[in-house]
Amino acid sequence: MASIPELEAIRRSQILDAAINTMAKNGSANVTMADIAEAAGLSKGGLAHYFKSKDELFKEAFKYYYSAIFQFFKQAMDACDGPIEKILGFGLPLFNREIAQVNAAYKILYDLISLSAHNEEYRALFCEWIDEWLTLKKAAIDEGIKNGIFREHDSLSLAMSISSIFQGITTRWYFNPELHTKEWAEKAFEEAIRSLLKPYLI
Amino acid sequence: MASIPELEAIRRSQILDAAINTMAKNGSANVTMADIAEAAGLSKGGLAHYFKSKDELFKEAFKYYYSAIFQFFKQAMDACDGPIEKILGFGLPLFNREIAQVNAAYKILYDLISLSAHNEEYRALFCEWIDEWLTLKKAAIDEGIKNGIFREHDSLSLAMSISSIFQGITTRWYFNPELHTKEWAEKAFEEAIRSLLKPYLI
Amino acid sequence: MASIPELEAIRRSQILDAAINTMAKNGSANVTMADIAEAAGLSKGGLAHYFKSKDELFKEAFKYYYSAIFQFFKQAMDACDGPIEKILGFGLPLFNREIAQVNAAYKILYDLISLSAHNEEYRALFCEWIDEWLTLKKAAIDEGIKNGIFREHDSLSLAMSISSIFQGITTRWYFNPELHTKEWAEKAFEEAIRSLLKPYLI
């Protein structure tokens, strides 16, 4: 049987899930505490027991969601062997997700970016997030350099370019799914990555 | 002396400037009509005289701002000779702008993206915007291919990768100016672009 | 050529017409000065030249409209010979008007009544109006009494009953034209009047 603190943690997770779903559906700017409470099967007062303010709830929700996303990509990457495979393997799984899930992820991501511009805490959260992504990719690149597969290079800049391309292409896919299909996005991503990496091959 | 319609146009521009400034300062989600009215030196009622609703004003403001930005980049590009120069020349001038201006541009851009997720009109505006950027870059790439400087390639995908890298790097610069300085951003951009283009050289 | 004061009077009439039309269309509660100005082919400022305030304009419009209506009924009555004919002839012409015109008249009438409840000036206007109607009918009844066609009676009360029936029936016609057709209204009116008058016949 779950202990009291565990029950509390479970309830908080349920609320965070509800918050994320509501944000993905309506956009964080259009989400009210009442919406989230309803989605979580709680009253507004009940919600207040777990999260003192909307701001706290939103921050937690972003962190919570980021964690899940990060795990998803990290596992995909870890399952690959070799630097190039890792870098491609980082992104490709995304294209096999339901478009609805990708939509949700991007809505939330861009909401967070938008909020970051005027809120130091959101900004710190976003920067931390970016750093973790870059660190992951940088490690793969450094491994490739160490193994002599890539030549010497500023691996952080390269990681950033790769991340940017990934984000750029998937953003277009997300915004224009009828124009930029999954197949197109997948191919564009792989070609760009290979182009970027090719000169580093001996 | 300015004619009546001209005066009206001037006043609208002043209001749009005020709107953009206020959005850049507070984030579009935190901008009220009263804020904009005050920034424009008008009463709320006076503002309503020019823009019937907040939605109309915001849409016009985004268009207005985009036009100015687009001209800035287009002129920088047009001033360059040769495909590679054009593509680099498109982005480099940004790094010589005041960081405050770059900040403003990115705040507004990401606000628009965030709004686009739940508003068809904003989405259309954003997609149109993206298309114009891509078209501009694609033309330079096609010119390079035609002149035999680049080999055959899907020029639209390449344009997108380049745009993405540009956006990704400048976003990092914008979010972490103390970490990612102007010099770093400039170098990272140029290297990534050259890497992407190099394999296409004979 | 019309003199200056005449021109002013013509302009005022045009505005009053515009006001009445707008009130009939939207209901006086939903009529703005801008609406009236537009209907009169004037700007808001132009309108202000002729009527200093909305209240003044409305009062004038009600009076103006009432005058026209009153003339319409009075002429119909005057064209009849004999007391019963006059009383029937007062109401019957209404049923031959366009339903749209009757609608307009009732909308304005009930707006005025509604306004009267909280505005002494409107109330006075309405009472004066009622008195004039009653006086007209009372005269016909008194004539009938004098001629020995009707027996002695409180002719004012009788006039009021007749007016009320007229208003009641036409109101139902106006509210439910599909249920209470013109033919029905006409017949109900005539029968009620004859019933009321019959006992007074020797």
Next chain:
Amino acid sequence: MASIPELEAIRRSQILDAAINTMAKNGSANVTMADIAEAAGLSKGGLAHYFKSKDELFKEAFKYYYSAIFQFFKQAMDACDGPIEKILGFGLPLFNREIAQVNAAYKILYDLISLSAHNEEYRALFCEWIDEWLTLKKAAIDEGIKNGIFREHDSLSLAMSISSIFQGITTRWYFNPELHTKEWAEKAFEEAIRSLLKPYLI
């Protein structure tokens, strides 16, 4: 102790009472949500808790008030024996009410009529209301016809004439209480009704 749903119903009634009182005092066109909230001893937000919009509140208030009025007249009618007595008994109790209450009733009635002209829902409400009145009176008349007290007649038309006279006379009383006293109104009503009915007596 009242249960939760009961408490909610009580509160809603209190608010509807407050709304009716405020409408009777100021006229529905001049009633704000803040007025009603204050009259109900609530804040504006508290009021919104019970009625989502002004329109909903107004519609409920009209229905609520009508119900009470209808019960008042129906009970007076039911307490009488015989067709003529019922028809007279329907109206006469009104003249024993406080003039303030009659005023309130008429203000609200005419506000509703005025609103009906441009709002389908109010119109439906008003028509339904009228139908109920007519049905009540028609039943008494039909009873009289069946019992041979009145001769055959279109009982609905007759009910309408009677209703109209009642409304007409009380309206004059309401508008001009100093001119048309209670005694006058009472007498005028009774005489008109008897005149209308007399020809139907054998």
Next chain:
DNA sequence: AATGAATGAGCCTTCATTCAT
């Protein structure tokens, strides 16, 4: 732990009125 009634601040919008031109 949970409810939901209640608050109060804030926002968008409408509109009669004024006034410089």
Next chain:
DNA sequence: AATGAATGAAGGCTCATTCAT
């Protein structure tokens, strides 16, 4: 005479937050 820009007050509605139960 006429315009329409500008004002400022007022109203309806939303919503995060508080609190008694």
